[in-house]
Amino acid sequence: xxxxxxxxxxxxxxxxxxxxxxxxxxxxxxxxxxxxxxxxxxxxxxxxxxxxxxxxxxxxxxxxxxxxxxxxxxxxxxxxxxxxxxxxxxxxxxxxxxxxxxxxxxxxxxxxxxxxxxxxxxxxxxxxxxxxxxxxxxxxxxxxxxxxxxxxxxxxxxxxxxxxxxxxxxxxxxxxxxxxxxxxxxxxxxxxxxxxxxxxxxxxxxxxxxxxxxxxxxxxxxxxxxxxxxxxxxxxxxxxxxxxxxxxxxxxxxxxxxxxxxxxxx
Amino acid sequence: xxxxxxxxxxxxxxxxxxxxxxxxxxxxxxxxxxxxxxxxxxxxxxxxxxxxxxxxxxxxxxxxxxxxxxxxxxxxxxxxxxxxxxxxxxxxxxxxxxxxxxxxxxxxxxxxxxxxxxxxxxxxxxxxxxxxxxxxxxxxxxxxxxxxxxxxxxxxxxxxxxxxxxxxxxxxxxxxxxxxxxxxxxxxxxxxxxxxxxxxxxxxxxxxxxxxxxxxxxxxxxxxxxxxxxxxxxxxxxxxxxxxxxxxxxxxxxxxxxxxxxxxxxxxxxxxxxxxxxxxxxxxxxxxxxxxxxxxxxxxxxxxxxxxxxxxxxxxxxxxxxxxxxxxxxxxx
Numbered sequence: 133x134x135x136x137x138x139x140x141x142x143x144x145x146x147x148x149x150x151x152x153x154x155x156x157x158x159x160x161x162x163x164x165x166x167x168x169x170x171x172x173x174x175x176x177x178x179x180x181x182x183x184x185x186x187x188x189x190x191x192x193x194x195x196x197x198x199x200x201x202x203x204x205x206x207x208x209x210x211x212x213x214x215x216x217x218x219x220x221x222x223x224x225x226x227x228x229x230x231x232x233x234x235x236x237x238x239x240x241x242x243x244x245x246x247x248x249x250x251x252x253x254x255x256x257x258x259x260x261x262x263x264x265x266x267x268x269x270x271x272x273x274x275x276x277x278x279x280x281x282x283x284x285x286x287x288x289x290x291x292x293x294x295x296x297x298x299x300x301x302x303x304x305x306x307x308x309x310x311x312x313x314x315x316x317x318x319x320x321x322x323x324x325x326x327x328x329x330x331x332x333x334x335x336x337x338x339x340x341x342x343x344x345x346x347x348x349x350x351x352x353x354x355x356x357x358x359x360x361x362x363x364x365x366x367x368x369x370x371x372x373x374x375x376x377x378x379x380x381x382x383x384x385x386x387x388x389x390x391x392x393x394x395x396x397x398x
Numbered sequence: 399x400x401x402x403x404x405x406x407x408x409x410x411x412x413x414x415x416x417x418x419x420x421x422x423x424x425x426x427x428x429x430x431x432x433x434x435x436x437x438x439x440x441x442x443x444x445x446x447x448x449x450x451x452x453x454x455x456x457x458x459x460x461x462x463x464x465x466x467x468x469x470x471x472x473x474x475x476x477x478x479x480x481x482x483x484x485x486x487x488x489x490x491x492x493x494x495x496x497x498x499x500x501x502x503x504x505x506x507x508x509x510x511x512x513x514x515x516x517x518x519x520x521x522x523x524x525x526x527x528x529x530x531x532x533x534x535x536x537x538x539x540x541x542x543x544x545x546x547x548x549x550x551x552x553x554x555x556x557x558x559x560x561x562x563x564x565x566x567x568x569x570x571x572x573x574x575x576x577x578x579x580x581x582x583x584x585x586x587x588x589x590x591x592x593x594x595x596x597x598x599x600x601x602x603x604x605x606x607x608x609x610x611x612x613x614x615x616x617x618x619x620x621x622x623x624x625x626x627x628x629x630x631x632x633x634x635x636x637x638x639x640x641x642x643x644x645x646x647x648x649x650x651x652x653x654x655x656x657x658x659x660x661x662x663x664x665x666x667x668x669x670x671x672x673x674x675x676x677x678x679x680x681x682x683x684x685x686x687x688x689x690x691x692x693x694x695x696x697x698x699x700x701x702x703x704x705x706x707x708x709x710x711x712x713x714x715x716x717x718x719x720x721x722x723x724x725x726x727x728x729x730x731x
Contacts, residue, residue, distance in 0.1 A: 143523050150520065154511040154552070233507045235472045238495035239524055248509070 140243060147247045155252060162252075169256040173206075177260070191332040196271040197359055198329070203264025205327040205351035206257050208291040212299055213254030218246050219299050223306035223313060231393060241390055242383060272359070280358065287354035290375035294349045295323055297378035300386045307389030319345070326350035342367070349374050402575050402608050403446040403469065408478030410439040410464050410632075438464040440632035441478070448575070451602055451609040453623035453640070457722065461632040462612045466578050469610070470500055483575045496525065499569030499577040503584060506561050507568065508553045514564050515549040518571060525572035532571075539567055542600050543593070559590035566594065570601050576608040577601075583618055595621040616715065628722060635725050643721065653695055654683040655702070656710040668702065683712070 156162055180202060184195050193201075222245075225231040234245050265284075274280065302319040306312035322345055330338050330348040341348045353368045416432045417423070439461040446452055456462050467473040468480055471487030471494045480487055487494040500507075508517040522532050539545050545567075548560055556564065562582060569577050579598070583591045599622060602609050611622060619626060619640065626643055628636040636643065657664055665679035668686070675698065676687040686702075688695050695713065702708065 143520075146520060146523055150509070150512050150516050157511075230505055232467075232472060232502060233505050235491070236470060236495055236498070236500045236507065237524055238492045240492070244524075 135239065140240070143239070144243075144247055148250050151248075151250050152252070165253050166256070169253045173256055173260045177202075191329055193329050193332075196268045198327075199264055200268035200272065200359060201329065201351050201355050202327045203261045203268060204288065204291070204355045205323075206261030207265065208288050208350050208354075209295055209323055209326070210254045210258040210261065211292040212295040213257060214251050216246055216296055216299060217251035217254075218249040219303035220316065221249070222303045223310075223316075226306050226393060227310070231390075235390075242387055245390075274358065284358055286372060287357055290372035291350050291354045293375035293379040294346055295326075297375075297382035298322075298345070298347075300379075300382035304382075304386040304389040307393050322347050323350065326352070328352075346374065346378065400448060401445040402448050402483050403444070403610075404479070404481040405442060405444050405465075405469075406479040408439060408442050408465075408468065408475045408480055409437065410461075410468060410473065411476045412436045412438055437632050439468070439475075439629075442629065442632075442634050443478075444627060444634070444637055446576075446608055446610070448608055449602070449606040450625060451598075451611060451622050453619040453626045454610055454612045454629075455614075455619065455626060455722075456612075456629040456635075460630045462629065463580065465629070466500075466580060466610070466612065469576075470498060470578060471495070496572070497575045499572070499574040500580075501562075501565045501569045501578070501582055502580045504558070504562075506553060506565055508561075508564060510554045511552055513550045513552050514556075517553065517564075518568065521568060521571050527572050531573065535571055535573065538604060542597055543567075559586050559593075562586065562590075562594060563597070566597060566601075570605065570607065573605055574607065576610065579609060579611045581613055582611070583613065583615055591615070591617065598622060620715070628725070630722055635722065651688055651690060651695060652714040653686040653688055653698060654712040654714060655686065655706075655708050656683060657706045657708055664706065668706075671701070671705075672698065 471491040474488040661679040
């Protein structure tokens with residue numbers, strides 16, 4: 133049976149609503165994690181601000197441009213945080229054999245697995261990110277046109293696919309190896325570098341971050357389309373394609389692993 | 399009557415690395431190509447008709463779960479053919495999933511944090527169950543079990559029995575053609591077991607659902623199954639009526655007695671009295687193995703009661719393990 137996109141969106145909405153309801157019922161947990169999330173974001177911003185008190189620009193990038201980049205990376209890293217958090221539990225499900233319970237439903241396995249968890253903590257990051265983008269946008273004196281906003285949204289959306297793809301691929305390694313936590317942790321650590329212009333790194337890392345571990349597509353390349361509209365490199369225009377392609381490949385890899393999975397014990 | 403499950407010469411092999419011992423061995427294993435082939439399911443064939451309840455028995459590691467995983471589409475058979483309600487399960491996993499319901503041991507498939515009714519609403523959406531069918535099904539459930547107290551309880555707060563009950567109801571919710579129940583009564587108390595058995599029986603009759611039941615509990619089999627399939631070490635040992643099986647082995651029942659005085663001496667005396675039966679004794683019970691085709695338990699009991707004061711008695715049916723042992727020793731069919 134083939135389901136339509138509408139079917140999946142509605143189902144996701146229902147699961148999400150239920151999940152939020154049940155999360156609110158753990159009130160203490162909800163409040164503590166909200167406070168923790170705000171603190172994390174504030175701390176991140178403060179260290180960024182201190183850095184710029186001492187250096188007025190980094191690699192030819194001014195304060196507000198970097199702030200924009202920072203905001204862009206926070207927003208484009210929100211979906212992976214909110215919607216794909218169940219990837220972190222994958223290896224436990226696979227190890228214990230509980231993963232099999234996801235295999236019996238007449239819906240897409242990847243969708244069904246990821247839909248189970250919505251991590252509400254990512255929403256604070258989203259709010260911070262949007263505020264930074266709007267503030268920097270104003271300070272940089274960029275024009276507010278329909279085209280610019282559409283561009284921003286398209287590039288944000290596709291940029292978010294890059295980190296999702298990296299995380300899917302890293303999580304899916306658990307179908308083959310036991311200590312996949314380290315792979316996932318390793319890949320996740322790189323996302324902190326996404327908020328800096330890739331030009332400040334040495335050529336070796338520039339190559340790595342562009343082609344091997346393509347975190348430069350999380351914020352740097354797509355931001356250039358907005359920030360430096362006169363000198364957009366080809367890689368920036370390609371970034372939506374790269375996001376979509378990477379996501380698709382990671383999805384196939386994940387599904388391939390899941391299909392190979394045979395379950396342990398009874 | 400048409401068959402909903404057709405299995406033809408199905409074999410499933412797993413490649414297992416021959417592991418070496420010690421640290422040095424582990425390092426060698428990293429590069430090893432030294433695999434051995436383990437045959438978990440070996441050339442099994444069977445057909446199941448719509449509406450049947452089939453008891454699928456065998457000791458641990460016999461290949462029961464592997465067969466079920468192949469029927470549900472999780473595993474691909476190495477060779478042979480499987481058709482489940484017309485589908486090849488592995489190739490059409492999602493289409494197959496619409497036709498089947500699965501309860502896998504103690505692994506709840508419901509949403510842990512949600513009240514049961516919300517889980518059922520999500521399942522209604524996932525399986526595209528029409529409103530009328532859904533309402534009808536819940537009505538049926540209400541008539542069979544005391545559903546109300548469960549509906550608004552989050553699954554994580556349920557007892558094992560309540561959770562199993564909820565999971566079984568969830569598996570039948572979309573009115574599937576076949577339901578696979580893997581050890582549904584494991585770890586439950588006697589009254590809950592009885593409740594679950596009655597429920598399965600009722601749902602099977604009401605909806606004409608085919609049920610494949612794996613279990614170690616002969617009580618489940620006795621209560622539910624007319625047909626029994628036994629496998630061991632991947633091979634099919636038996637596939638026939640429960641009655642037929644009983645005709646072979648179940649005609650033996652063990653009469654257990656507790657009397658005053660020394661069991662061993664009395665057992666020896668009883669053996670003399672009943673030369674055609676086998677009497678043995680331990681500190682707790684005197685066991686008399688009665689072949690019911692030759693003597694009736696009641697008659698034996700009456701005869702013994704004339705001479706001995708019987709304090710307590712039990713009647714024991716033969717167990718799966720004993721049946722399998724006997725099939726090995728004596729063969730069947």
